[in-house]
Structures are given as C-alpha cells and as structure tokens.
Amino acid sequence: MTTSTMNSSSHETVLILDFGSQYSHSIARRLRECQVHSTVLPFDRPLEQIKSIQPKGIILSGGPGSVYENDAPHTCKEIFQLGIPVLGICYGLQEIAYQLGGQVARGTKWEYGHATCKIVEQSDLFRDVPETFSVWMSHGDLVTQLPPLFIPIAETDNCSFAAIYAKPHIYGLQFHPEVTHTEYGLQILKNFVVHICHCRCDWTMEDFIQQCIASIRQQVGSAKVIGAVSGGVDSTVAAVLTSRAIGTQFEALLVDNGLLRRDEANQVVHRLRDTCGVQLRYVDASSLFLQLLQGVVDPEEKRKIIGNTFIKVFEKEASASGASFLLQGTLYPDVIESSSHGGPSVTIKTHHNVGGLPDKMNLKLLEPLRELFKDEVRAVGKLLGIPEDSIYRHPFPGPGLAIRILGQVDQHRLEILRHADSIYIEELKSANLYRCISQAFAVLLPVKAVGVMGDTRSYEDVVALRAVETVDYMTAKWYPIPATVLEKISSRIVNEVKGVNRVVYDITSKPPATIEWE
Structure with a gap:
C-alpha cells in the first residue's frame, strides 16, 4: 500500500517528511493513535506537492545523516513560511536550526538510550507533561547555536537544546517522542496535533x-x-x-x-x-x-x-x-x-x-x-x-525456521527445533503467559556444549529461548518469564528433545538486537 491508500480528502492530514529514520512510520502510527490521519513522503518533495496536500501540520523525521555534510538531505526552506505548524524530531530539529540560521556540529559523544529531560519553558507542546521525564536519544550531532528568535524549552545533561521553539508554531525535539521508550511521547505528539495543529482527531x-x-x-x-x-x-x-x-x-x-x-x-x-x-x-x-x-x-x-x-x-x-x-x-x-x-x-x-x-x-x-x-x-x-x-498468534517470519536455525538447515536440525519450540509455546500457554508476550520462539544455535546425561558425558546442541514484549515491533523489551516456568521448559526440552543438552534465555532488547536472531 502506498501513502495514497491511507489518504482521504474527508480527513485532515499531518504530513511527515522522511529523512531516512528507522522510526518515520512510528510517528505516523502514533498519530493514528491520536485518531489523526497522516501521510509520509520523502524529504525532497517539491513545495507545490506539499501545499497540494493542505497539511494541518508538518513533522520532519529523524535520519542517519548530518545536516552540515555536502550531500546531506534537506527539505525546501519555504515550508517554514507557509504558516503551518512544524515539528522537527532529532535530525528534523537540526534541519530547522540549519535552515533558519543556527549552527549544528558533532557532539563530544554519541548519545544513545535513555536521558532525563527537564522542561525549562512551558509551551503547548508540553501540556500535561511533568517538568522532568525520561526520553529516548539517538544522535551524534547537536545544535550548538539556536537560530534567531528561537528559545530552548527543554534540556538534558548532555543537550542544552533538547527542545526548541519559535513563534508562532515551529518546534524541535532532539529526542524521539514516537518510540515507546520516551515517557509522555504520545502526549507530546498529541499536544502537537491537537493543541498546535488543531486537528479534529476523527480518523479510525x-x-x-x-x-x-x-x-x-x-x-x-x-x-x-x-x-x-x-x-x-x-x-x-x-x-x-x-x-x-x-x-x-x-x-x-x-x-x-x-x-x-x-x-x-x-x-x-x-x-x-x-x-x-x-x-x-x-x-x-x-x-x-x-x-x-x-x-x-x-x-x-x-x-x-x-x-x-x-x-x-x-x-x-x-x-x-x-x-x-x-x-x-x-x-x-x-x-x-x-x-x-x-x-x-x-x-x-x-x-x-x-x-x-x-x-x-x-x-x-x-x-x-x-x-x-x-x-x-x-x-x-x-x-x-x-x-x-x-x-493473537505470535508472528512467524516468512523464511520460517531457517532463520531460527543458526547455521546449516537440514531435516534433522528442523525436527530438533520444531520439538523444542512446541514444548516452549505449550508451556507458555499452560502458564497463561502466551498472550502477555508479543513474540516467543526457540532458536537452535550452531554450537555444541558438554553436558552430563545418564551419568555419561554428552556433547550436544544448545537451544536459546527468546520472548519479547512490544507495541509496534520497532522497539522491544525482553520478557521476564518467571524462573519456575523457565526451569520447567528447560527440563522438558533437555529430557524430551533428543540431541539437546543445554537451554539458554536471551535477555537482549531491541535495539541493540533485532527480535529474530537472523
């Protein structure tokens, strides 16, 4: 489905200009939670196409580039003169600063993960948001000087301009409100579309x-x-x-x-x-x-x-x-x-x-x-x-068990994984955990481990168990299965699955890992 499939002349639209962020459509998804229709377009759309959409607001996404590089992606500067509210996120904030006369430079360190954000100036963007809250950062560049007429409205220990504002309605955020790791992220986006863009919120x-x-x-x-x-x-x-x-x-x-x-x-x-x-x-x-x-x-x-x-x-x-x-x-x-x-x-x-x-x-x-x-x-x-x-069936990848068997795929290894995985899912359902977990599966590793089975030395396969909880599958946290349940699963697998003598549990979130192992 292209963006036009989501479009409807009967609904107000917020336009998202994509600078290559892995989270661009997470923004669109959050707006749908606010019952606001949105359209995602590449950053370089001409001004006439942008105007033809008649957006109630424009959001500039994050991206992997640096605004000061020669080949950096840039949108047309005229969008800031349209009288339409603009919100820049991460790279989008830096794009606002760069386009309107500020300065952006490489930071002294890459800031990735949670940071504590403090509001230093109240605005419509931070309605019903506490003065201090946790945000998710992912950037190496920083705004070092604000453009004329802009003021800082939030800061972190590493970023003096975690949020900026210029009248009448241009905003920038260095953190990512669209990811679930940011506290009050949905509230911030809702504030933008409801209190700043004045959208009707009638899309379902x-x-x-x-x-x-x-x-x-x-x-x-x-x-x-x-x-x-x-x-x-x-x-x-x-x-x-x-x-x-x-x-x-x-x-x-x-x-x-x-x-x-x-x-x-x-x-x-x-x-x-x-x-x-x-x-x-x-x-x-x-x-x-x-x-x-x-x-x-x-x-x-x-x-x-x-x-x-x-x-x-x-x-x-x-x-x-x-x-x-x-x-x-x-x-x-x-x-x-x-x-x-x-x-x-x-x-x-x-x-x-x-x-x-x-x-x-x-x-x-x-x-x-x-x-x-x-x-x-x-x-x-x-x-x-x-x-x-x-x-509510857990997701299963198109390549199937081939990407849950690390290394060579053959009928013997497939049968080992099928058996181990069926025990795992059966026990999760028995413990009433299946619906609490977003995705769970077993992985057959390309290594063997020494064990003792029946008073004799064994040298057999290792199975890893994976379970995560997530809303949008763009970010995910490992799920804390109770030790008693893990113990029962492990015991059943090593006793019932011929060729396996060790079970391990994956406690890595996404990012840095992906949900699947391959």
Missing part, C-alpha cells in the same frame, strides 16, 4: 478498512489475485481484507516450504479455509526449498534463496490461474528494516517479502497492510471478525 481503523478495500478494487480492477498466506495474523488479515474487496477474483495459496513449525500446515489450512472462509490451495514445495538451502549458513543468503524460490513457486502456480497480482502481508517494520521509505535510511536486514524479491517479477505486488504495525493489524482483524486465535 474503520476508515482504514473502507479506504483499503476501495484502494484494492481500484488497483486490481478485474484482474485475479493470488495470495501469499501463512496463517499468521498479517497474511490472514490481508487475505480476508482482499477477499472482502474482490471476492472470487482472489485465491489464497499456502506454500509449504518445509520450514514451518510442528503440524503448522494442517492448522493453517483449517484456520483459513474452514474458520475464515478464505479460498485456499495447498502447495507442498518443501523438497525444493530444503534442497536449495543445503549447505547455506549466511542469513542474508538464506533469506534471498527463500524469497526468490517463494516467488518462483507462486509465479508457477499463478500462471495456471491467470493471476496478475501477488498478495503479501508486509507490515511497516518489515519495510523500514529492509530499505528506506523514500528517505536515506540504512538497511538493517532483508525481509523475504520486501528486499528479497527478484529484480524481475511476473506478478505485481499487492500489500494492503504495508503502512501498519502489528497491533494495528490486530485491530483491523477484530473489526473484520477474524477469530482471536488467529489475531
């Missing part, structure tokens, strides 16, 4: 569904669509949404790549075909995938092999059905980690349904959820009447 997920269905019909026309479904909430919601939009023009296919969890193919067929009423065809391509993955250990190569093979299988199946479009349940975190949304962002990793596609494809992509986050997809699923078992 029902509006998204109506606009999305209309957009699918317009994009597809009378053509047929073949659906890439896995049974996860993303592809399930995408499939049901597309089925509602175009009916019998849509056919869902489940490609079994041999990398699914225990008994997953049967469960997916039952869930989608029998419960959700989606037309579904099952294709067993497991032998092909496993053959191509033989001897491959590099995670990016795995992803590309799986992505390319996935598309080839779909193209073959689609040719028989006469389909012109391929439906995928791509979400925004997949997009932003794989490539820039129009801005100069840095690739984190290639997702099979975004950056792993072949250069030439015989199918056009249909990605109706491309600008949503996981919790928003679940909200759409509820509105569509999809059963909660599907809506």
Whole structure:
C-alpha cells in the first residue's frame, strides 16, 4: 500500500517528511493513535506537492545523516513560511536550526538510550507533561547555536537544546517522542496535533478498512489475485481484507516450504479455509526449498534463496490461474528494516517479502497492510471478525525456521527445533503467559556444549529461548518469564528433545538486537 491508500480528502492530514529514520512510520502510527490521519513522503518533495496536500501540520523525521555534510538531505526552506505548524524530531530539529540560521556540529559523544529531560519553558507542546521525564536519544550531532528568535524549552545533561521553539508554531525535539521508550511521547505528539495543529482527531481503523478495500478494487480492477498466506495474523488479515474487496477474483495459496513449525500446515489450512472462509490451495514445495538451502549458513543468503524460490513457486502456480497480482502481508517494520521509505535510511536486514524479491517479477505486488504495525493489524482483524486465535498468534517470519536455525538447515536440525519450540509455546500457554508476550520462539544455535546425561558425558546442541514484549515491533523489551516456568521448559526440552543438552534465555532488547536472531 502506498501513502495514497491511507489518504482521504474527508480527513485532515499531518504530513511527515522522511529523512531516512528507522522510526518515520512510528510517528505516523502514533498519530493514528491520536485518531489523526497522516501521510509520509520523502524529504525532497517539491513545495507545490506539499501545499497540494493542505497539511494541518508538518513533522520532519529523524535520519542517519548530518545536516552540515555536502550531500546531506534537506527539505525546501519555504515550508517554514507557509504558516503551518512544524515539528522537527532529532535530525528534523537540526534541519530547522540549519535552515533558519543556527549552527549544528558533532557532539563530544554519541548519545544513545535513555536521558532525563527537564522542561525549562512551558509551551503547548508540553501540556500535561511533568517538568522532568525520561526520553529516548539517538544522535551524534547537536545544535550548538539556536537560530534567531528561537528559545530552548527543554534540556538534558548532555543537550542544552533538547527542545526548541519559535513563534508562532515551529518546534524541535532532539529526542524521539514516537518510540515507546520516551515517557509522555504520545502526549507530546498529541499536544502537537491537537493543541498546535488543531486537528479534529476523527480518523479510525474503520476508515482504514473502507479506504483499503476501495484502494484494492481500484488497483486490481478485474484482474485475479493470488495470495501469499501463512496463517499468521498479517497474511490472514490481508487475505480476508482482499477477499472482502474482490471476492472470487482472489485465491489464497499456502506454500509449504518445509520450514514451518510442528503440524503448522494442517492448522493453517483449517484456520483459513474452514474458520475464515478464505479460498485456499495447498502447495507442498518443501523438497525444493530444503534442497536449495543445503549447505547455506549466511542469513542474508538464506533469506534471498527463500524469497526468490517463494516467488518462483507462486509465479508457477499463478500462471495456471491467470493471476496478475501477488498478495503479501508486509507490515511497516518489515519495510523500514529492509530499505528506506523514500528517505536515506540504512538497511538493517532483508525481509523475504520486501528486499528479497527478484529484480524481475511476473506478478505485481499487492500489500494492503504495508503502512501498519502489528497491533494495528490486530485491530483491523477484530473489526473484520477474524477469530482471536488467529489475531493473537505470535508472528512467524516468512523464511520460517531457517532463520531460527543458526547455521546449516537440514531435516534433522528442523525436527530438533520444531520439538523444542512446541514444548516452549505449550508451556507458555499452560502458564497463561502466551498472550502477555508479543513474540516467543526457540532458536537452535550452531554450537555444541558438554553436558552430563545418564551419568555419561554428552556433547550436544544448545537451544536459546527468546520472548519479547512490544507495541509496534520497532522497539522491544525482553520478557521476564518467571524462573519456575523457565526451569520447567528447560527440563522438558533437555529430557524430551533428543540431541539437546543445554537451554539458554536471551535477555537482549531491541535495539541493540533485532527480535529474530537472523
């Protein structure tokens, strides 16, 4: 889905200009929480296009560049003369300072993580925000001199200009209010759109569904669509949404790549075909995938092999059905980690349904959820009447267990991981923790460890357990599973899974780690 899918002339819009931040669409997501419609465009959009949107406000995102470099991204300076409220975040604040006559320079240290912010001048931006609160920083440059007419309105120990303001309504924040790590971040953004931009706050997920269905019909026309479904909430919601939009023009296919969890193919067929009423065809391509993955250990190569093979299988199946479009349940975190949304962002990793596609494809992509986050997809699923078992199923990556097996993928290692993972999830559900955790899974490590089993020395595999809690999957905290539950899981795995003698628990948050290990 492009930004135009989210657009609607009946709703006021806040424009987000993207300078390549990994969090640009986190800003859009937060505005949707405020029931405000937003559009994300690349930073270099011409002034006439910006004016044609008639935005109620403009937000300048963060980005990896430095405003003083020769090739630094810059927006048109005229936006500051439009009389429209502007909020700059991180790089966006530095862009405001640079464009309007201030100075920006490299700081003495990179500031990353939590900082204590103190409000030094009250403003509409900080309504209902305490004088001191915790914020999330991620910057190496600092504003060293404010432009004329600007004043500081907040500071941290390392940053005298953590927030700045100039009349009538230009604001800048050096911290990131859009990430969940910043206390009162949502309140700050709400203050901007409600008390400064004076938005009506009348945009809802029902509006998204109506606009999305209309957009699918317009994009597809009378053509047929073949659906890439896995049974996860993303592809399930995408499939049901597309089925509602175009009916019998849509056919869902489940490609079994041999990398699914225990008994997953049967469960997916039952869930989608029998419960959700989606037309579904099952294709067993497991032998092909496993053959191509033989001897491959590099995670990016795995992803590309799986992505390319996935598309080839779909193209073959689609040719028989006469389909012109391929439906995928791509979400925004997949997009932003794989490539820039129009801005100069840095690739984190290639997702099979975004950056792993072949250069030439015989199918056009249909990605109706491309600008949503996981919790928003679940909200759409509820509105569509999809059963909660599907809506709250933990995310499962397109490359499947291949990226949860570090090192070589083969049938033996797949069976070890399937068994360990099924025990893990079974025990989480038994302890009523599954719904408390956003994503949990087991990982098979490419190392062996010495152990003692049955009074004899063993030298066998190590399984790592991962569990995180998150709202938007852009940032995540490791989940503190009680020791008694971990002990039971570990005991069951080493006793029931042949070939495993050690279990470890991953306590790394995102960032610095990603949620998946590969």
